[in-house]
Amino acid sequence: MNDEITNSAAQPDTATAGERKAPLAPPAHDLVPIHSAAINLPALVPVPKRLQNRRWWLRAALALLVLGGAAGGGYYWWQQLHPALPPGIVFGNGRLEADEINIDTKYAARILDILADEGDLVKAGQVVARMDTRDLQASLNKSEASVRQARRAVDEANANVVQQQTQVVLAKQEFDRAVTLLKKGFQTQEIVDQRQQQLDGANAGLLAANARVTEAEHALEAATHDVELYNVEINDDTLVAPVNGRIQYRIANVGEVLPAGGHVFAMLDTSYVYMDLYLPTVSAGKVRYGADARIVLDAYPKIAIPAKVLFIATQAQFTPKTVETQTERDKLMFRVRVRINPDWLRGRSDAVSSGLPGVAYVMDNTKTQWPASLQAYPARQEATTPQGNTTPQGTTTPQGTAAPQEAPAPQGAARQ
DSSP: OHHHHHHHHHHHHHHHHHHHHSOOOOOOOSSOOOOTTTOOOOOOOOOOHHHHHHHHHHHHHHHHHHHHHHHHHHHHHHHHHSOOOOTTEEEEEEEEEEEEEEEEOSSOEEEEEEOOOTTOEEOTTOEEEEEOOHHHHHHHHHHHHHHHHHHHHHHHHHHHHHHHHHHHHHHHHHHHHHHHHHHHTSSOHHHHHHHHHHHHHHHHHHHHHHHHHHHHHHHHHHHHHHHHHHHHHHHHTEEEOSSSEEEEEEOOOTTOEEOTTOEEEEEEEEEEEEEEEEEEHHHHTTOOTTOEEEEEETTEEEEEEEEEEEEEOSSOEESSOOOOOGGGGGGEEEEEEEEEOHHHHTTOGGGOOSOOEEEEEEEOOTTOOOOGGGOBOOOOEEEEOTTSOEEEEOOBOTTSOBOOSSOOOOOOOBOO
16 A cells, blocks of 8 residues: 555656656747857957057058158258248249230221231231221222322313413513503503503413412322322231231131221230239338349249349239238238340240249349359350351350250240
């Protein structure tokens, strides 16, 4: 009995143990099954914080090194381009400019022919365009015919004068005979009076004939002036270059009808090349008219072009324009114009163009000497060849070396 009780008590324990050993079912997933055993990812190794800081400092040091090198190179370039100047020399930036001249029509007409184009070098008096002058030519022919007619009228008036002179001579002779016969008693007083009237009439006719000669001569002079006027108009319709220079723009074309004053060309006077610069009050007050100057173009940094101060503005300009106060006096700027010496430009007109930037140096103290970098580049000289022609030659520098025959010349016109 004790055994039965023991067996009956042991059976529930066995069932309970069987239930505990049964495996648990995994939870159900509707969307994505998890296969944790199939995923094999590399482990992330954390970077030490000290190594990250070291990389940041290397990048910053490299950037600072690049910026320092760029700043040093820029400073060296600026020093080479703008060396230190001695006292008594001021400078300012500008652009090279040449005096611009418009070639216009004087009368309304149609363009017949264009003989020049943009970029061409022209000489003073060279024909660059012709206008249609057929109507003026017809009027000229008419005036020339009037001149010929007036000349014949003058000849006729002179012949009438000769005729009237003979009438005066005849009337004088008849009057003298009548007076003589009257004294001898062979002539009456009535006849003498008639002869007197005939003589007076002949003299009046002579005066009228002389007046007609003067009138005919005036008519001839007027007709001659008409011919001259039409010739002037025809010549003015032949457009010529007023000075030596370069054609910058061609504004009109063949066949266009232009009014009086219509633009055909715009040209640059290559003998009048200048640069405008702006100086503060302190510097501009020391500059004098005719002061020596130098122009150095960015395109030719090693060539100092000789120039002279031509103009100094009488009124200052604000930059920017504000009301003048005691603290803003440094903003007052005076416009100063320096012109390149015409002798230096001779032979270099083919290299002159408008707009080249550069720097103008002005001497405000006559005792100051130009530094070596601003010594004036020599002008071209002409030497006579065996055939008698003149050719530009290089000049000898103070060191005894010959300057190049073809000096790189400026191409331009001025900085505002």
